[in-house]
Every structure is written in C-alpha cells, then in structure tokens.
Amino acid sequence: MSKIEDVVATAIENTAGAAERRRRTGGGRGGDRGKGRKSPATLRYRSILNTQSPSLILSDEGLEAIHDASLSVLEQVGLDFMLPEARALLAAAGAQVVAGTERVRMDRGLIMELVAKAPGPFTLHARNPERNVAIGGPAMAFAQVASAPYCSDRDNGRRTGTQEDFRNLVKLAQSYDIIHMTGGYPVEPTDLHASVRHLDCLSDLVKLTDKPYHAYSLGKQRNLDALEIARIGRGVSAEQMEAEPSLFTIINASSPLRYDAPMLQGIIEMSSHNQVVVITPFTLAGAMAPVTVAGALVQQNAEALAGIAFTQVVRPGAPVVYGGFTSNVDMKSGAPAFGTPEYMKAVMAGGQLARRYGLPYRTSNTCAANTLDAQSAYESMMSLWGLVQGGGNFIMHAAGWMEGGLTASFEKFVMDVDMLQMVAEFLVPLDTSPDALAMDAISEVGPGGHYFGTAHTLSRYETAFYSPILSDWRNFESWSLAGQPTTFDHANKVWKETLASYEQPPLDAAVSEELDAFVARRKEEGGVPTDF
C-alpha cells in the first residue's frame, strides 16, 4: 500500500513543470473580458499540496474527549448494522451482536485494532495515469458536486436533471484541472431508468473524462457492474485493478448510529476488491445528531470509526477515507445550514480526528444559498477556509453545490473553480529568494519612483499574480458602461464558453468497444431489477 512518501511523490510528479506550463498557457480571463476566453484546459492544477500546517480547533484534551466519548458510544450504545452478512462478519471479528437484533457493540480495543489496519494515504488511479490522484497526507483533491436531484443555470432555471445535464456537468469537470475527480453523478439524470442508469452514467464517466470517478453503493450488482466498467475503462486485468485502487464509493451512515444494507453491501464489494471506501456520516447537529457541535462530532466519530473498522474486517489494508460532514440546522426553522461558523469548527475538528487515526480526510465545499449571490460565496469561502485550515484531503462537492446539495449549479461550478484556484495559488509557497526580494529594483527605483517599467517588473508581469476567471476589476465607470455585470453574469458566460470548447479525452478504440459491448449486454439482461 502507498506510503505518505509515495503520495507526495505522486503529487509532486504531477505538479512538476506546472509553473512552466502556467507561463506557457497563461491564466484565466482577467483583462480579456468580453474578448472570448482562452481554453481552460491547462495543466496548472493537477496536484495541490497543502503547505500550511493544519490549524487546531480542539486542544489535545478536547480531541481525546471526543475520541473517548465516541468509543464509549460504540461500546455502550452500539450501532445497527442492517445486513445479516455484515453482522456475521463483525461477530467473527470479535464484535458483540445483540441476539435477535441488528445491534452491534464493539469494545475500544477491537475498534482501534481494526482502524490501525487501514493504510493511510494512497493513490487513486485514473484511466489516464497523469490524472492519478494522491489521497491523504498533505495532498488535496477536489471532486465535483455530486448527487443533486436538480440542476440550474441562469438561462434555463432550476429543473430536474437529465442525461444531457449530467453530461454537460461532467464535461465541465473534465475542462478544469483543479477538479481532480467527479464525485458521483453531478445531477441525477432522471430520464434514464434506474435499472440501467448506472450503466449509462458510468460509461459516460469513462468516455467524457479521464479522471477518477465514483460508484454509488445501491446494491451488490451495481457495485459489480461499476467495478467491471472501471476495469475495462483502465484497460487492465482484474489483478492490476485490485492492486491499484481505481474507483471510490461514498458510504453514508443512516444517522444516528445505523448503516443500511446497500451501504454495507457497498463496503463488502468495494473493500473486498481493494477499492476506495469513503465513510461519511452526515450528522446535522440539532436534527439527526446532538445539538452541540461536540456532541455531533462524538456521533460522527462513532459512526465513522464503526464504518472504517468494518472495511478492515472485510479486507485488512483496503483503502479507506475518514469522512466528516457535521453541520447545524437553523433552530428557528429546522432548515439545514452550511458554511456556518459551526460548520467550520466541525470541519477542522474532523481533520484533527482523521489525523489522529492516520487516515485521509474527506470533507466538503458547502453552501445553503439558492442563487449565485453573496451568500453563496461567503458560505463556500467559510467551507473552503475551514477545510484548508483543517487539513482536508478529499474534497467532495468542491464545485457546483447549491441549496445544501439539492441543486448542481452551472454558474456556481465556475465560481467554485475560481475559488479553488485561489486556494491553490495561496498554497504555492511564497518565494523569498534573493531575486524575489527585489533589492536591486528597490535601489533602482528609490524614493518617489514607480515600478511599472523596471526590468524586474517587465520580466514578471504576465505571470506574477493569479488571474481570476470571474473577478471584475474594472473601475466603476468602465463596469457601468459594460452594463454593471455581476459575478453571476460572468459565470453564466464562462460555463457556456467552456462547454463549447470541451474536448473529449482520447480513449483506445478497443476499450471503447469492450465498454459498449459490456453495457449493451448488461442492458439486454435488464440491468438491475427495480420494482417500478
């Protein structure tokens, strides 16, 4: 299994030459506004290393108090594992299954022994090796919005998702290097029947992107289909696929303190094939979790540790990610809230917990806003700085998430890409080499001069600073003459331009044929039976 050195090596290898390429490919729109836009397909942001030490929101004592309380929950209360096969595996591993119930209790020794078998950082493989993603350690990887029932854009409004919407959002994810993976279906394509939806969608994910992707755990057969499609897409043997994790699944607890059957089947299929399981309790403080952030974290940690332990029961050493998703509700209305101060604290505390167990940390870029107004930006920024400071590794919903996850927004996607790129630029270490200190230029200009024409400036001005995609830096008069466009207006133009310049990544014809044949066969077989 990959060690942290390998993860960093993967990240650095992917980063190598990025600065040079950046100089060659140029930045985003900046001063080119209105004159059309360069292709976004640069190699600039293939790997992100978090160069900042994580900030600590919990004292050592506070961290241990949450850890300890969560183990007490697992010992004294236990969790419901709603699949007999899972309970049998857990019982065989030494857990106490309460007879005649779904309840499983595990003592702290057993839990910690199992969690210790998890591998820590690892590499998630893509069909294009240049798109391999380092997961864990100092690496940060961003996945597109996932699982929204609706999508929206300014031209067509908010609507139930279709295959066309799904495909367009996947194409956007492919177009920006700062998006390292898709994270599930960005929007649910409801015009595809549920029995075959996974076949069409996974096939599209192989063809329309060359980045890693996610398979839903919605029953054993869908997991098996996804594993086969991933193997075909990479053009590798089952053995190589098993040696190189190439597919991930998000496993949510049915909070509080339950795992349902499809999720447990997902762990069994994915972990037994050495694929990536991202255990993520969704613990909304005041609703399905205690109203205090600390209490919600105790529950999050109990659920996460139970799920992680189960992956290691299935297959010791299988790659697994510690996921945290604790936010709060609006106590006046019960509505879920995101990107709040409480969310930030929970994100940072979750990072401390994940690092305590030596596991990669999954978190999310969230907001509750209904439109691309200031709220959508400040809530997402709160989320982003929480997860940067908190040491997030595997960032779900990094671009496009709106309305607490109900909508995938085309415009929000672009704004998030811009904000993620700003985070990435922030994380580039500050150059304090003698040349950067500019003593010669300062001496040359002296008191009262300016730096516009100095050699130091002229040799650097094109690439000195991040050139944002959306920010409108014109003065008020020029901006007014242009019709006073907002960020929403700019983002609306950009996603359409990006989609128009989308290029499908090359795929070997034999792979494409094998993939089509597999999907056709499975469709002939009826896909996966549904009751509708």
Place this chain on the structure above:
Amino acid sequence: MSKIEDVVATAIENTAGAAERRRRTGGGRGGDRGKGRKSPATLRYRSILNTQSPSLILSDEGLEAIHDASLSVLEQVGLDFMLPEARALLAAAGAQVVAGTERVRMDRGLIMELVAKAPGPFTLHARNPERNVAIGGPAMAFAQVASAPYCSDRDNGRRTGTQEDFRNLVKLAQSYDIIHMTGGYPVEPTDLHASVRHLDCLSDLVKLTDKPYHAYSLGKQRNLDALEIARIGRGVSAEQMEAEPSLFTIINASSPLRYDAPMLQGIIEMSSHNQVVVITPFTLAGAMAPVTVAGALVQQNAEALAGIAFTQVVRPGAPVVYGGFTSNVDMKSGAPAFGTPEYMKAVMAGGQLARRYGLPYRTSNTCAANTLDAQSAYESMMSLWGLVQGGGNFIMHAAGWMEGGLTASFEKFVMDVDMLQMVAEFLVPLDTSPDALAMDAISEVGPGGHYFGTAHTLSRYETAFYSPILSDWRNFESWSLAGQPTTFDHANKVWKETLASYEQPPLDAAVSEELDAFVARRKEEGGVPTDF
C-alpha cells in the same frame, strides 16, 4: 504602558457575561425575516480574542530574509522625510541625513533600538469606558470603512458623500458591537468646507458614537483640534488624556520610501501627546512596490520600520501599530486588486513581521468589487481569513469597503458585519465539556432516532448556533414565493431598519456644551486656512 496581560484583561472584562447577554438578547434576524428585526444593539461582540494560533506563510528563514533586506534598504537606499523638523529630530537621534536632500539613512542597530522602545499591546480609550478597545496580543478590533470619496446604497446609487451620508454611516457603526471603532470618515462629506470639515466631523464622532475614533493627519492644526475634541469628549484633563491613549491616526507612507510633511507632522503631534499612531505603507506590488510579493513586503517593512522608529524618536514609549497593506495590481490593466491569494499571503506575512517586532498589527478587510455580488463576498472572505490566520489586531475597513476603497457601501457594511460576526463566532472555543459531548442524549436517542425533542436539544436550541443577519436559509420554493431575494436585497432592508432604530449614546450635557463652544470658537477663527 499596558502589558499584554492588561490587554487580555481588558478584552476578557469586556467579554464577561457576553454569553449570558447573548442568550438574553437573542441573535440577528434568522427566522424572523420580514417580521422586523430585533435591536442590533447587543453587548455580544465587544471584545474578540483570536483563539487560533497564527498560521505561518513564511519560514523562519523567509521571515529573516525579508527583515534583513528591509534593513539593508534603510541603510543603503534610505527614505525621504519631507519635513525639515523630522529630519532634524532623526539626525539628533543618530540617523544620517544626506546634506541638501530629504534623504535619511538609518543603520540597522539604530532602527532596531528605536523599534524596541515601542510599547507593544495597549488599550485605546473611548469616552464610554465599556468601549475601550484592547489593541495587540490576541485581541482583534474592527474599525468601519474609512476615507471613501463615494458612498452607495441600492436606493440612491453611487454618489459623492455628504454630511448626511457621513452621519448615517457613523450611526450604523454605533449600532453593531462587532464594530469597535470608526476608522476615519467612512465617507468624505464633501458638502462641508475643508477648512472646518474636521471640526464638524470630529464633533459628530463624539456625539453619535461612544467608540474610539480616528483623526486625519492633515497638518498640525487639525491634529491639535482633534486632540482637544477628544479630550473634551472624554471629559478628562490633558494629563489623563496623555496617560490614556484615546485617539488614533493612520500614517501612510508616500510609497515608495517617502513620508510627506503632513504625515510627519501627524506623528510629531500624536506621538508627542502619547496618542496612537498606525504606520501603514500602502505597497501595491507591480505599481509603487516591486512586482513580487516578497519584494513588496521588503518595501512595506522598510517603510513601516522607518515610521515606527520615528514615533519613538518623537517620544519613546508612544503607542504605535505596525500596519501592512500590500496587494497586487491586475497586470493586464494596472487596476488594483484586493482579496486575492497574493493579498492573503502578504497579510499573513505582515503579521509575522509585526510579531517579530512585538507590535500590534493593523490590516484591512478589502475587496475590489463594484456591487454586492458574489465577488464582493469572496474577496472580503479571502481578506478576513488572511487576517484571522495572520493574527491581525487592528482591522481597518472592516465593514463597508467597496471598489478598492473608493466607495462606502451601506449594504456591504451590513454584509461585513454579518461576516465579522461569523468570524467572532468561529473564534469562540469549541465546548468539549461532558455536557457538550452529549453522551446522555446519544444514549437516549440511540440508533435510528432523532434529536428534535430531547431535553439536551430543547434546553439549547434557541442559542445553540450563530443566527446570521442576512443568510437566507429558506428552501427554494419558499424563497421563490418571497420573490427570490438576494443578499443585496436583504442587506438593503437591514441597514434601513438599523438606522431607524439607532439610538444616540448618552453624553454629559456639560461635555456637549464644551464641545459645541470649542467648535463654534474654532469656526469663528476660520477653522484651518485652505487655499480654496
């Protein structure tokens, strides 16, 4: 002079009981949207302690490289001090004045000896002692937007400022406890003649708020008038005023590497009276400073250290703040940019430099946006997380700054207040007491239940979470029925409601009379002569 313990004591004393008062006074609007709004005048945010350890953007070596280079600039290049009196004082202190020029060079030993005389953290006194502000150490204090030539609101658009606008913005500053000071004239009241403007404005600042405020350094007489108004406003003797810093002035370098006469006169008058000087170079990388962030920081640090040293020449021990204001320009257009990744790095590096010298750190909440769109929020959030992570103490332009400082926006003021309050809530330590860990509630609810009705929830739900002023957490359908309002719409309502509920803080009648008499006399004398 105050020690750090005193600063923290002031902050804690002002915080004491805040949690209790918060429970009594309730939060912002939250679910009350549209039903009118509780008075914003709570005691919740009188003091903010930064509970997070500052994040480091510079290695120890990088920090020393910038420090060392800036001292070399002071030794080898020098600064122009454009006031003969200042040069005479510096020469007497051991600096080298280049004969027949304004150029002053100082060796590193002299600079560091003078900087070491500065007191570090101190208390800034208000006419209402409950509004005293701790400056430095872990304390954070927020000052309203200052010095904008324009103001804007959604109803009346963007316009040159008037006394009415000035007064309305000052009233807003008084209405929210998270705003600890005004920071100058929030908008320049151009309908008041420049000869008497400072008299009217400073008199208004005494009457309309009970918080500390700023005096512009625009010539000796204006400084002297401001000192007298501040003394009268506090109702203290000149001796007590001198023992208790009660007024501050921002001193900007004329970058690169110059201090002009009014600024130097300001230092002489304010420091000699033991009042607060905030030395702030404005070093725009690629324009009036080198195009590299490190180079701009070298220049910032040289200018800052020179100004700080001069305050200690004037009066050893006079309170002084290290100010940083390094951002970048859009290299395609030359337009200044704010809230960028480069700005964040500069803000955090500035904090490391200020702490290296044991000085309080001034920084700013900036954005370049022209309207209250998403850009205005993400740029301000970048600024805020930069300064929180960077250990900012004295935060200028904390609320209302738009268009890179050209406009004071009524709506942006409200949004910034909300964002500052989120920062403050984030900084409240996470409670991990046994009660907060909620073991009893978790046991009570168990797997598959919910927490809505538990005693643990019911006893906390009203005050469990921050209740934002603006965030619209309604679902899409309710939000659509309400007309799809944006953050801009909400903020527009709130500032008008806040202004309508403004209450003038009590002022002793004798003080008011003395103040009016002083202003009347000075106006009869013609104020300060101008050439127009």
